[in-house]
Amino acid sequence: MISNSLPQSLIDNPLLSQWIAFDEPGRVRVGSGRVEIGQGIVTALAQIAAEELDVTFGQVNLVSGQTDFSPNEGFTSGSYSIAIGGASIRLVCAEVRSLFLERAAEKLGCKANELSIEDGRFFRAGKDTGMDYWAIAGDVALDRRASGTAPTKLPSSYRVVGKNIPRVDLPAKVAGAAFIHDIVAENVLHARVLRQPWRGARLVALDESAVRKAAKAPIEILREGNFVAFMADAEINVMRAAEAARSVARWEGGEPLPDNAGTPDWLKAQVARDRTVETGLKGRTEGKVFSARYSRPFLTYGSIGTACALAQFQDGALKVWSHTQGPAVVREWLARALSLKASQVSVFHRQGAGAYGHNTADDAAFDASFIALRHPGRTVRVQWSREDEFSGAPLSTAMAIELRAVLDHDNKPADWTIEIWSPPHAQRPGYNGNSNFAGAEALPNAPPLNEVGDVPDERGGGATRNAYAIYDLPRHRLIHHMLPKVPLRTSSLRGLGAWANVFAIESFMDELAERAGEDPVTYRLSLLSDPRPRRVVETVAQMSGWFESKTLGEGRAHGFGFARYKNIAAFAAVVVEIEVDEEICLKRVWCAADAGLVITPDGARNQIEGGIIMGASFAMKEQIRFKDGRIAAAGWDDYPILRFSEVPEIDIRLIDAPNEAALGLGETSVGPTCAAIGNAVARALGKRIRDMPLTRERIMTTLLAE
Template identity: 40%
Template sequence: MSPVPHVVSRRGVLAGSGALVMSFALARTAFAQDPQEAQNVGEEARKPLPQPGSLKNEPLLDAWIRIDADGRITVFTGKAELGQGIKTALLQVAAEQLDVPFESLTLVTADTARTANEGYTAGSHSMQDSGTAILHASAQVRALLVAAAAGRLGVAADRLRTGGAAVTAPDGRSLSYGEIVTAEMLHVNAAPQSPLKDPADHTVMGRPVPRVDIPAKVTGGAAYVQDMRPTGLVHGRIVRPPSPGARLRAVDAAAVEQMPGVLKVVRNGSFLGVVAEGEWPCIQAMRRLAVLARWEGHSDLPDAATIDQTILKLPSQDTDILDTGHLGAPEGRRFEATFTKPYQMHASIGPSCAIAQATRDGMTVWTHSQGAYPLRDALAEMLQVPPDKVRCIHVEGSGCYGHNGADDVAADAALLAVAVPDRPVRVQWMREDEHRYEPYGPAMVAKLTAVLDRSGRIVDWTHDVWSNTHLTRPGRAGHLLPALYLQQPFTPPPPKPLPQPEGGGDRNAIPLYRFPRGRVTNHFIPDMPLRVSALRSLGAYHNVFAIETFLDDLAAAAGIDPVEFRLNHMEDPRARDVISKTAEAFGWSSAGTRRPGTGRGFGFARYKNLGAYTAVALDLTVDRDSGAVTVGRVVAAVDSGEAVNPSGIRNQIEGAIVQSTSWTLFEAVRFDRTRITSRSWADYPILRFDAVPASVEVHIIDRPGQPFLGTGESGQGPTAAAIANAVADATGVRLRDLPLDRAKVRTALGRRPASRAG
């Protein structure tokens, strides 16, 4: 979709609540204490205010809300539904501010031909960016409709009321939104301020509306891109090299092309695929092709057993992201600890899938990529066509949260679609494709030091973190896996660190706690032993794990309860509320005598120090013979600002707790010196039903009228820390190397390795 020129009209100015801005500026000037202050205030008031959320980049109201003459209302978002529930929450926001029934709205998610370009759906930004844009756009659209109705009904706007997609006068006369709207009414720029409804009057926002995306998912309906079967569909499969660094030397494709149902074998350099009429014939052809392919070369991978030492030895770009000064050595007891995290997978339950169709008009791709526009640009570069010749339409995928194989499989499908014009080509990755070739979450190392004074307060804090990039998402063809294997391969762009305040490997490395002196250094490592990218919460998971477990050790050294110790160093009142609420709901202060092998733990963080506040308390049991850790009761509290859908927030925190439990207790990518050896669930175990926490209780601290804060990634770090702290409480032994699997627990407790059956 080409950008529409910004239109500034008299209607747009009048719709922008200009009187409110003027009176606010006059009042501040009138109460200024001196002429200079009055001048400063006046100059500040004259500065143009930015539009809220994603309206900054796409200010036209009809980019977000469309009302047809027949009364149909469509809401548009450039964000993608990934299972986080934003379809429901965004519809609630629009329904509330437009004063229309929730069920009457239609939502269109990321589509490069229809929606605004909101980049990636990532970093828990959907509600902050798109939710805020829709909130204000909807309110301003309602104000425009009321103003137009006032003129037609001959009634002052402040005497009209809205409801049921209509504007009604005191005498009962009414006009529907469809009757009021004109072709150009909403084609105006949004104002920086909006006539938002008082949160006390909300009837849709703040209510636990059932999620619109769930029914099809739990009834076996068509919920995912994997379920799509458009007319004329054919199937594609890709033959992967045995090692990422291998290249295709030769292949005898003639025998495969003669197999029943096979339409074409596609080779471009070391990219090798097959297209067939049916899925099973395609899989059979792919397997035959794999046997016939001859590869040469391989990757030189590091030793998996010492990957943490390898990371520390690689060249790094070092940046102090916090330095409050270190003049002289502080007095007190000094403590230090090192924490490690392995490479981890997204481990999507449904392997990545995409459908592509090439026609004379261009390429259309149905994809579960988290960045429809960036993927479009990367595909256009790979295919050597203008970006407007590629359309990417987001369809949910079965498994996501981060940069998994969604973009790569879209590129696979596009390359195969070019070979069979006009036929939609569905490429479904195999499980071993997903495990061996998705971009992983980077391995990381963090070293922390702290000094405690005699009163048990932290007076000095140092945090060093080593990590690769956490972002190689598309935008360029070199970010797409198949583009690396073409006859004329694309080169991956140089990896870059993500800047603060959000950060990448250093995300959440700056503690929210207040210490007199502190230094935090990000050691960014450009070289990537394995292909990596964004995994949910990026570096926050590991940094919060390190900070929060280190705090427990310091609290023990000071002889202070861990929750009290945190509160002693916390000034942020909303953080204190979340910590206190979690401790109270868990019954932290009233814990009695516990059985041997049981422990309790606590963890807290504000995601990115600017998102949601989340604290987690839990108890668990450690089997000292097998090393198995069983999580019992989990209690969490979260402050996400204004809660649009409390059920959706609970879903997200519950999901974060379960996901983090899996990462923390089970997950690590296995590899040898030439290839990835995690090819199946047997080689990459994840949490199963018998390891799900016994209960999860989530308390929401609602802040009506406050900005939306991202929720989905706020619980992973606190959960990991709570588990590790509870394991230490249960065993008396501190484990700092993730995952805290059975083997590590047994070793730490001095137990012999269990038998194969154990």
């Protein structure tokens, strides 16, 4: 059932006029705080608006992430954009449609239910009344609170929602300039910023003459504390300057990282804030105990493009162009960090390369803004280098996870404990009251950092995201060791803690099934009473021929993984087929997903497939290492990701559930894919690797440990 209670975005932005306007003839402007990060959201949200307003898709001008015009919806994250942002637009547009129908009926001297709307024009008994939204827009006051009570369309009557509308942003992207990097600005001043190699590092020496010489043209050098920027009229000169500066700068102090940072031993040695959450039956259960330890390393988000921002300060107003995921939040925190009023700052979202979490977009916005304040009238353009993307970006944190089960006489878990050691998974601008801009931390008199917390469980959790297994467990204990003192900006990467928890839980389920002598899928189904997840599991088993192909031959195996993202978003079950020699070769992937009502099925498949490929890359390849106190990765050779030659054929089935609420699906397939790969490797090798990534090195070590 689709609920019509007010979604959070509509509580935060209660006026209809914050969402919608008819100020351009024939076009309706619909605002959204959700931004395009490669997921197709602008297209999907416009579909929802067109559906409820009875206008064509082309009549909707979706204005996304422009702080002067769009509602404040925080960050585009957590797979909330359709479930919360889309639900808000749906209610707003339905209500606006009703208000206009009432007004039109008054004018025409008829009842509202005698009228219908097509392409924005109002019809009575099949005849065009000559009236449309734009003709009466001046007579309908939209500065009123949304009630959320107007009738919305029935899914069975949908014309636009559920259709594969082509992405509105794609034509520009196959033709050429389409990104923030490509904006042609007047009076531009190019800048590059030297980044601290670790948190709190002090710049003790910088040979400026060497930097100027390397630039091969006159440059300006701005130094304030440990913030150093190089500026010139041509980008190539500041690129050269920054590259030279990186090699000649000498740093001391601060908190360099040890080489073993991120290993389970290191995590467990950190200062911890502990809590325990017990649910289900009280007390303890006696029986056979089985336990296992899993881990994941530090990762980076690895956008293919580097961060870029433009900023211009003139007449007391700061304009910022950014590919941030949270324009309204960044506006507020830029103002705070730069001692401006929020009303002096406008942030205009422009598209960057794919964002999979808290990347360097916000940092670049700060860099450009800080420099712009010192160069009024110039349009300051900052772009990051690839080296800085690896060494200066927030990190997705390493985690250690232990699972313990007390088994009953049927080998089913009667008592279940998950124990997690992890720094937080969210340090975006504003989190914990810190600006969290890399550049701001480098300034003299930078405000001391408030102690960090993690995303609370009621908002999906960070390290505890998907820590609660979806299965029927009579007694559940979560022990969370939150590590607040780790000197890194550990922040959000697609799924936060979810995929590591799903990897651990689903690996553990396979291990329990093996002890019970049962097929892993059959074992799970015996612990899944809810028909909805059962259907997802059964569908992928059928698609992949799971029960018909138990043995695939030497070194080959199927593996299974399942989760419901955040336990409230979309369900996804994944089966992989792999072949292991010295390395893992991913041969095939099958995925069944239930995301309720799907707005754009092709877009949903694209997201689910992208999540599968990213999950495979996380599980098999990715790891940030540390050396000499800093991140030991300068380029993609040091941080391989899945390539064309490693991508398997993928078969996805969306389970048809149009009468169920739309569930966030952008992150749902990552965890089940990681788990399915881990389980397939265990079946193929006969030995389990519990630490990601499942590299050739780990496979060899595991096999040699016989």
